[in-house]
Amino acid sequence: MRVRARHPLRACRAANIAVLVLALVWFIPTLGLLVSSFRERDQILASGWWQAPLAAERTFRVRADAGAAVTEGGRHVIAGNVFANDADAAMPGRVKAFGVSSRAPAAFGTGLRADLVGGGSLSVGADGHYRLESPRAFGESAPTIYVRATMPPRFSLDNYRRVLADDVMVRPFVNTLAVTIPATVLPTVIAAFAAYALAWMEFRGRGFLIAASAGLLVVPLQLAFVPLLKLHQGLGIGQGLVGIWLAHTGFGLPLAVYLLHRAMAGVPRDIIDCARMDGASEVQIFSRIVLPLTYPALAGCATLQFVWVWNDLLVAKVFLPPADGVRVMTVAITDDLLGSHGGDWGMLAAAAFISMALPLLVFFILQRCLLRGLLSKAPEWR
Amino acid sequence: MPPLVMALMSILIGVTGCVGYVYFSNLVLDRVIFPASGQTCARNIGRANLVRPWLFLFPALAGSMLYLVFPFAGAFWRSLFDREGDAFIGFANYRALGADHVFQGALANSLLWVLVVPAAATCLGLIAARLTDRLRWANLARAAIFMPVTMSLVGAALIWKFVYANDADIGLLNAIRATLGAAGPLDVLQIPVWNSFFLMAVLIWTQTGFAMVILSAALRAIPREIIEAAIMDGADATQIFLRIEVPQIKGTITVVWTLVTILVLKVFDLVYAMTGGNFGTQVLPGFMMGVMFRDDGRASAVAMVLMILVLPILAWNIGQARKGGD
Numbered sequence: 001m002r003v004r005a006r007h008p009l010r011a012c013r014a015a016n017i018a019v020l021v022l023a024l025v026w027f028i029p030t031l032g033l034l035v036s037s038f039r040e041r042d043q044i045l046a047s048g049w050w051q052a053p054l055a056a057e058r059t060f061r062v063r064a065d066a067g068a069a070v071t072e073g074g075r076h077v078i079a080g081n082v083f084a085n086d087a088d089a090a091m092p093g094r095v096k097a098f099g100v101s102s103r104a105p106a107a108f109g110t111g112l113r114a115d116l117v118g119g120g121s122l123s124v125g126a127d128g129h130y131r132l133e134s135p136r137a138f139g140e141s142a143p144t145i146y147v148r149a150t151m152p153p154r155f156s157l158d159n160y161r162r163v164l165a166d167d168v169m170v171r172p173f174v175n176t177l178a179v180t181i182p183a184t185v186l187p188t189v190i191a192a193f194a195a196y197a198l199a200w201m202e203f204r205g206r207g208f209l210i211a212a213s214a215g216l217l218v219v220p221l222q223l224a225f226v227p228l229l230k231l232h233q234g235l236g237i238g239q240g241l242v243g244i245w246l247a248h249t250g251f252g253l254p255l256a257v258y259l260l261h262r263a264m265a266g267v268p269r270d271i272i273d274c275a276r277m278d279g280a281s282e283v284q285i286f287s288r289i290v291l292p293l294t295y296p297a298l299a300g301c302a303t304l305q306f307v308w309v310w311n312d313l314l315v316a317k318v319f320l321p322p323a324d325g326v327r328v329m330t331v332a333i334t335d336d337l338l339g340s341h342g343g344d345w346g347m348l349a350a351a352a353f354i355s356m357a358l359p360l361l362v363f364f365i366l367q368r369c370l371l372r373g374l375l376s377k378a379p380e381w382r
Numbered sequence: 383m384p385p386l387v388m389a390l391m392s393i394l395i396g397v398t399g400c401v402g403y404v405y406f407s408n409l410v411l412d413r414v415i416f417p418a419s420g421q422t423c424a425r426n427i428g429r430a431n432l433v434r435p436w437l438f439l440f441p442a443l444a445g446s447m448l449y450l451v452f453p454f455a456g457a458f459w460r461s462l463f464d465r466e467g468d469a470f471i472g473f474a475n476y477r478a479l480g481a482d483h484v485f486q487g488a489l490a491n492s493l494l495w496v497l498v499v500p501a502a503a504t505c506l507g508l509i510a511a512r513l514t515d516r517l518r519w520a521n522l523a524r525a526a527i528f529m530p531v532t533m534s535l536v537g538a539a540l541i542w543k544f545v546y547a548n549d550a551d552i553g554l555l556n557a558i559r560a561t562l563g564a565a566g567p568l569d570v571l572q573i574p575v576w577n578s579f580f581l582m583a584v585l586i587w588t589q590t591g592f593a594m595v596i597l598s599a600a601l602r603a604i605p606r607e608i609i610e611a612a613i614m615d616g617a618d619a620t621q622i623f624l625r626i627e628v629p630q631i632k633g634t635i636t637v638v639w640t641l642v643t644i645l646v647l648k649v650f651d652l653v654y655a656m657t658g659g660n661f662g663t664q665v666l667p668g669f670m671m672g673v674m675f676r677d678d679g680r681a682s683a684v685a686m687v688l689m690i691l692v693l694p695i696l697a698w699n700i701g702q703a704r705k706g707g708d
Contacts, residue, residue, distance in 0.1 A: 015513045019523045022510055026587065027526040032544040032554060033537075048557050049544065178385035182392045187445075189400050194442030201435040209439070214699040216450050217640060218692045220647045222670050223685040224449060226678045227456030231448075241388060250449020253442055255644075282434055283408050311534030313651040314667065318674075326385065330536045334655050345544075345552070352537040359532040367595070 037349035038155040044345045046151075055150040057096070059105050064132050066142035076120075076134045082147045083128040093151040098124040105146035116143060159350035169351050172332040176310060176355075178241060179320075179328055183248035184306045188298060190249070191256030196286045198257070199264035200272055210261065216254035224251070225318045232319075241326060244319040251315065252305045259304075263297030264290055303366045307359045329355040400441055407437045454689070461682035475683040487662055488669040489687065491578050495649060495665060496691055498579075500642040502586045504635060507593025511601055512623055514594070524598075528591035535588065539655035542584045546570050546656075572661045581663055585652055589645065593638045600634040601627055636698070643695050647688065666691075 035049040046058050062082045069078045083093055097106035100114050100122060108114045110126040120134030122145065130145055132138075163169045197203075198210055228247060229239075237243045267290055275285050291298070309315075313330040320326050327335075333351050411433060412418060416426035436443075464471050479485045510527055514520040530538060547553030548569040550560045556567045570580045604627060612622050628635070650667035653659055659668045670684040 016517065019510070019513045019517055019520075022506075022513075023523040023526040026530065026591070028554070029541045029545050029587070030529055033541045036544060044552065045549075046551065048551050048554065050554065050557070175385055178389040181389050182396060185393050186396045186400075189397050190441040190445060193400070193404055193438045197435040197438035201431075201438070203432065203435040206435075211700040213446075215696050216446055217699060218644060218647075218696045219450050219454060220667075220685060220688040220692065222647075222667050222688060223457045223682075224453035225674065226460060226682050226685075227453040228449065230456075241385060242392070245392060247449065250445045253446045254450065255641075257442055257446075281408070281412070282438075283405060286438075307532055311532075311536075312648075313534065313536055313654070314648050314671075317671070330534050330651070333534075333536050333540070334651075348540055352533075352540045356533050356537055360529070363528075363532045 033349045033352060036345055037159055037353050038157070039346055040154065040156065040158065041344055041346050043151070043154065052155075053153050055093075055152050057148065057150050058093075059146070059148045061102070061105070062130075062145045062147060064130070064138075064142035064145060066138045069138050069142070074135075076137050078130075078132040078138065078142060080130055081128045082124065082130055082145060082149070093128065093149040095124055095126050095128055095147055095149045097148045098122070098130075099146040100143065102144075102146060106148040159346040160354070163347055163350045163354060168336065168347075169329065169332065169354050172327050172329040173354065175326050176328040176330075179244055179248070179316070180306060180309045182245045183252065183309045184302050186245065186249045187252035187256045187305060188260075188302045191253055191260050191301070192291065192298060193286070194253075194257050195260035195264050196282075196290055198261045199267075200285070200290065201282070213254050213257045213261065217258055219254075221251050221315065229318065239319055239321040241320075244315065247315055247319045248305075248309050248312075252308070256301050256305065259301045260294065260297060263294045263301075267293050299366055303362060306362055310359050403441065404438060408434065411437065457682040457685050461679055461686055463679045465677045465679055467678060471679075475679050476687075479680065479683055479687070484664065485669060485684070488659075488664040488666050491662075491664060492666040492688070492691060494578060495582060495585075495646050496643060499582050499585050499589070499646045499649075500639050502582075503589035503642050504593050504597075504639050506586065506590040507595075507638065508597050508628070508635070510590060510594040511598030512627070515598060515601060524591075524594065527594055530588040531591040531595075533588060535585070535649070535651035536655050538584055538588050539652055542587075542656070546580060571657050571663070574662055577657065577661055578663050581653060581656055584656070585646065585649060589642050593642065596638055597631065597634060600631040604630045640695060640699055643692065647692065 032049045035052050036044055039049065039052055042058070042060075043052075047054075062084075064078045065080055066078070068080060069076050071077070082095065082098075095110050097109055098114070099105040099107040100116060101107075108124075110124055112123065114122045116122060116132075116134065118134070119136065120132065122130065122132050122143070124130040124145065124147065128147075128149070132143065132145075198206060198213070224247075232238055232243045232246075237246070271289060271293075272285060275289055280288070311330060312328075313334060316328045316331050320328065320331070329351075333348070333355065411430050416430040416433075417423075418427050418430070420426075460467065461475050462470060462472060464474075510524075514523050514527075517523065530541075533541070544552060545554045546569075548556065548567050550556040550567050553567075555570060559568060571577045573580075608626060608630070609622060612626050617625070648667060649665055650671060653663055653665055653668050654671075657663045659665075659672070666684055666688050670681050670688070673684065674681040
């Protein structure tokens, strides 16, 4: 009889805390981007995303509406609300202070009267209502009101709408799909044939080819760029979709062969031998036995390649023309958004989330396959 | 033609082409060239089986020859020529690189990246895998750690701008500093040498989840009897982890390490998006992109240097494959 006070591998409190810290550290940066993608540009600049659920203090200016001027008892009066532009907000802001010049934008508390330079006065209430009075007509240029107010938290889908509406991201999204799908399917199919030959066929130089596929795995892609661009131009492909498909296919092959070879070598030898005894041809063994048995590995391999190509910036920058038409998302985000819209954090965040959505989906659907693909029992490791 | 239609067409053509090729080439081999009938039947079957593997291998072989082996040779050859590619200048490109301070910085940074990032990501992933193994809320924790894996490095760079930003109203790090009472905001991406580590942290952040998921599955595949036997012998948790579990999954660790290293070699995206290679954070791929299209000879020389950097990993991988290959 075994007497165990405590299984030594049971998670202790320290493990719980350590994992909690780790998970938080890993999650918080993403949360920041997610929250920011629902905030407006000026809110992002005014307060940190961690303060998003709190009211933020903001200083802004409003030009009084000269068209709304009326005469009351010989005085010219403009009445309005400084939050008029935010009328659709669920909760209005609260004015803390106001002013009449940019040098002292919060010189007066609410309820006080500020004297205007040209005569007349201004008062602003806490709820944003203001009243300008002057003995003379305001004319074309009504005075500017400076306000410091606490604005309630506001979340909106505006960033997403803008990113999608401006065609900033829709076209690159389609382009990325167009680049990624063939660049995922082609290397997987080609590698499957090669992996089968490496795993289950006897021939001279097999050991060398297996070693070479592992060696090619780490050959830096950058090496290939200059000669391949030359080659593509020589073949008349130039920079474009066909070129990038071929490039991704070539670059993806070693990894696909490496993973699929491991998976296929894990198929029990008895099954293959039996099939051979029964007179099955190699094509039949491949398509009827090995392929169905290694289907998870194929899916896993494809997932990895998909995410890889989807997120690639380097190959896209080299093999796609710099023109607008066929830009992929990573290029659009780096060049377009980081460049010309630099500082428009909300829009950037929304764009990033749109680009993240599909791979995340693919990964969570095919996660099991991915693991099987990477962990399949090859002879040399468990 | 819209790009998506083109993509679907290409899949159709590519896949049917590849499958059709293997099917028909085998058919031709068995029926026409070496028919398994007549007087030379036995000899023909033997011959056909000698040729057949190469039919299966041909597309992949051609692809990797064309896209990896040939460029490798081509890049080496090109690196011996000058800017226009007309004059043979021997190793002058390499000598010029050796004297280039920017290159030296990029080389040092790249070395640092290749050493630090795979090691850190694999170790953290292993620790995370081990710690989450027996937790009740493991799936939640794993999801949080895994999420960055699916992001593009450009997206990751954006996320970390919200952490590193110089403005305490945007950057979390500076906000924390401000709360703790530090004077003035600090732009961590501009501190010499350390800024590289702050960039590496981003890549480690994206890769740890990948390592964790694979390693935790490998940990679970270890036969229970081994662990139970160790427990009976009085091993504690640390001993079991270091002496039994880690050696058992060494092969998987190699794979993870290799895959992360491959990614590190492409790290151009991250640096490009975060610092543009300024403030001494340039890495070799970024440096190479800078000289590419201007001086292909020089760019090719940089690629060769990059290749030399990964030679140890290459040798390690080939050794691993050899051990189990035959």
